[in-house]
Amino acid sequence: MTAPAARHTAAPALAPRLLGGRLKRSQRRAGLLFILPLVVLELLLLVLPIIQTVYYSFTRWDGLTSKWIGLENYQRLFADTTFWRVVLNNVLLLLAIPFAILIPLAVAFLLNEHVRGWRFFRSVYFLPTAISWVVIGMVAVRVFASQGILNGLFDAVHLPVHLNMLGAELTAMLAVIITFIWSVFGTNTIIFITGMATLDREIYDAAKVDGAGSWATFWRITIPMLMRFIQFAFIVTLITAFTALFSLIFVMTGGGPGYGTTTLEFYVYQQAFSVGVFGYGAAIGVVLSLIVFAISLGQTRIFRSRLD
Amino acid sequence: MDRTRRRISRGAIFVVLCIVGVVMLFPFYFMGITAFRSHDQYIAGSGLSLDSWKVLFDAIPVAQQLINSTIVTGGAVLIILAVSSSAGYALAKLGFRGSAYVFIAVLAGMTVPMQSIIIPEFVNISQVGLTNSYLGAMLVYAALGVPFATFLMTAYYRGIPNELVEASLMDGASFLQIFARIMLPMGIPALVTVGVLQVIQIWDDLLIGLLFLNRPEVRTITVGLATLQSSRMVDVPALMAGSIISALPAIIVYLIFQRNLVQGLTMGVNK
Numbered sequence: 104m105t106a107p108a109a110r111h112t113a114a115p116a117l118a119p120r121l122l123g124g125r126l127k128r129s130q131r132r133a134g135l136l137f138i139l140p141l142v143v144l145e146l147l148l149l150v151l152p153i154i155q156t157v158y159y160s161f162t163r164w165d166g167l168t169s170k171w172i173g174l175e176n177y178q179r180l181f182a183d184t185t186f187w188r189v190v191l192n193n194v195l196l197l198l199a200i201p202f203a204i205l206i207p208l209a210v211a212f213l214l215n216e217h218v219r220g221w222r223f224f225r226s227v228y229f230l231p232t233a234i235s236w237v238v239i240g241m242v243a244v245r246v247f248a249s250q251g252i253l254n255g256l257f258d259a260v261h262l263p264v265h266l267n268m269l270g271a272e273l274t275a276m277l278a279v280i281i282t283f284i285w286s287v288f289g290t291n292t293i294i295f296i297t298g299m300a301t302l303d304r305e306i307y308d309a310a311k312v313d314g315a316g317s318w319a320t321f322w323r324i325t326i327p328m329l330m331r332f333i334q335f336a337f338i339v340t341l342i343t344a345f346t347a348l349f350s351l352i353f354v355m356t357g358g359g360p361g362y363g364t365t366t367l368e369f370y371v372y373q374q375a376f377s378v379g380v381f382g383y384g385a386a387i388g389v390v391l392s393l394i395v396f397a398i399s400l401g402q403t404r405i406f407r408s409r410l411d
Numbered sequence: 412m413d414r415t416r417r418r419i420s421r422g423a424i425f426v427v428l429c430i431v432g433v434v435m436l437f438p439f440y441f442m443g444i445t446a447f448r449s450h451d452q453y454i455a456g457s458g459l460s461l462d463s464w465k466v467l468f469d470a471i472p473v474a475q476q477l478i479n480s481t482i483v484t485g486g487a488v489l490i491i492l493a494v495s496s497s498a499g500y501a502l503a504k505l506g507f508r509g510s511a512y513v514f515i516a517v518l519a520g521m522t523v524p525m526q527s528i529i530i531p532e533f534v535n536i537s538q539v540g541l542t543n544s545y546l547g548a549m550l551v552y553a554a555l556g557v558p559f560a561t562f563l564m565t566a567y568y569r570g571i572p573n574e575l576v577e578a579s580l581m582d583g584a585s586f587l588q589i590f591a592r593i594m595l596p597m598g599i600p601a602l603v604t605v606g607v608l609q610v611i612q613i614w615d616d617l618l619i620g621l622l623f624l625n626r627p628e629v630r631t632i633t634v635g636l637a638t639l640q641s642s643r644m645v646d647v648p649a650l651m652a653g654s655i656i657s658a659l660p661a662i663i664v665y666l667i668f669q670r671n672l673v674q675g676l677t678m679g680v681n682k
Contacts, residue, residue: 126580129586130505130506130586131505131506131507131508133501133505133586133587134501134505134506134507134510135501135507136501137497137498137500137501137505137586137590138497138498138501138502138507138510138513140493140494140497140498141494141495141497141498141513141517141557141561142513144490144494144550144553144554144557145516145520145554145557145558147554148532148550148551148553148554149520149523149528149554149555149558151531151535152528152529152530152531152532152535153523153527153528155528155531155534155535156527156528156530156531159530159531166533166534166537210427210428210431213424213427213428214428216421216424218421218424218425218428219425220425220428221428224428224429224431224432226669227432227435227436228431228432228435229665229669229672229673230435230436230439230662230665231435232611232665232672232676233611233615233658233661233662233664233665233672234615234658234661234662235614235615235616235617235633235657235658235661236615236617237615237617237633237636237637237640237654237657238442238636238654238657238658239438240640241636241640241650241651241653241654242438242441242442242651242654243438244640245441245445245647246438252441285434285435288435289435290676293673293676293677294676294677297673297677342522345524346524346525346526349526349617349618350615350616350617350618350633350637353617353621353637353641354617354637354640354641357641367526368524368526371526371527371529371530372526372529372618375529375530376533376622381530381534384530385530385531388524388526388527388528388529388530389527391524391526391527392523392524392527395522395523395524395527396522399521399522
């Protein structure tokens with residue numbers, strides 16, 4: 104983390120010859136002045152709550168009074184079978200990631216052939232990015248409901264299948280996962296299209312001359328050269344899965360049936376604002392941020408490449 | 412022979428893209444067709460009616476909640492643009508003692524999940540009496556949006572040549588004048604990208620609105636819609652009518668600023 108910092112300071116903001124004495128001082132003063140709004144806003148509304156979350160995770164807290172209880176919340180948390188059920192749901196969400204990457208990758212590859220109307224298709228695929236998880240969840244409920252669209256489709260093709268996916272824990276999670284894959288499909292497709300646009304046409308021509316088929320070209324050239332983009336999409340998708348599905352779950356399943364679709368982020372909300380155990384909720388919040396922070400460390404590589 | 416094969420394969424690609432398109436567009440079609448049916452017509456699967464809209468407008472104050480969404484989103488985005496462009500200028504062009512650490516902190520701030528800080532945030536905002544006020548929600552949204560916005564603005568401002576700033580300094584311009592006359596106008600493309608990303612994100616958000624704006628008359632439309640669903644409203648056409656109303660502004664923004672949205676989303680990976 105310190106390497107890019109050093110580079111940042113090393114790059115002089117303005118030419119040193121101009122910055123002797125008074126001007127340099129006044130430039131620094133101006134710098135402090137212009138950064139001030141950010142510092143004030145973030146100290147009060149981001150840094151302070153982070154410190155409080157950590158502090159209160161060691162207390163019994165109802166929002167008004169708190170009592171220091173040391174590690175009790177964490178001990179309770181790790182002994183809580185519901186907590187492990189919730190962690191399992193986060194693990195289940197991981198199953199979505201390969202699909203959320205590979206399907207967009209394949210479709211981006213097809214879009215990149217620039218057949219008639221490809222720009223229109225690209226816009227259509229990207230459209231869900233603008234839609235709130237609330238609206239997506241609202242429609243998803245009608246898709247997976249017992250009297251819903253999916254079962255209607257099965258009837259229409261005379262398949263003797265009738266699913267009540269939202270009625271059982273594992274299938275409800277599957278419904279959330281499918282909806283999630285649908286929602287991030289467009290974003291990831293766009294990321295890969297952007298990546299493919301940067302690839303050098305000549306390499307493909309050379310591969311063709313060497314007699315490589317399109318399948319070999321895809322696996323041997325396109326995929327390796329897109330690795331940076333695949334990595335980026337992977338991390339963004341993972342973080343979305345762990346921190347942005349609250350609204351979808353709220354609308355689609357309310358975390359149920361049972362704890363079938365309660366993920367860590369939903370569990371924080373539920374414990375704090377439904378049950379009212381703020382300190383316990385804070386402890387879950389700390390666990391969630393540690394997980395997300397660990398994932399984000401992988402991302403620093405990408406940040407570093409940006410700073411070069 | 413080769414040309415025929417090529418034509419067939421391009422035809423096949425077109426067909427696959429069409430099928431994917433149907434899967435992606437179907438929910439929108441379902442919303443549209445269902446919103447213009449009464450509850451009975453929805454069950455029967457045919458007919459047209461405006462009943463659902465009446466049910467929706469009776470259930471929640473739609474117009475008021477659209478106005479609330481506009482005020483909260485607009486206010487928060489203005490704060491984000493002001494703070495992040497000013498901070499981006501300071502980090503990219505001015506520099507000050509500790510600026511490297513501030514930049515690292517901004518990067519770290521981008522990774523903090525909102526759920527992890529929401530409990531003390533809620534308690535703090537309640538204690539200063541800002542729940543159920545637009546300002547409270549605006550500030551929370553702004554604080555969450557500023558780190559990424561600042562990252563983007565800093566990256567963009569670094570691309571503006573120092574010579575431009577130096578020349579103005581020689582002409583006797585103050586640092587404030589340079590910000591107003593050079594940095595802000597030249598930063599417009601980045602400001603638009605930041606703005607579009609944030610408008611969509613804040614308009615579509617549920618959690619903050621749910622906690623910080625809990626009286627129906629101050630709720631945003633997204634929250635209004637979600638509470639309608641969780642209150643076990645069974646009138647599907649009315650829910651779909653609400654979905655359309657809440658999604659439409661974001662879709663319009665998307666259609667106009669699609670290019671900026673794509674730029675913003677892929678910003679983290681393009682050098």
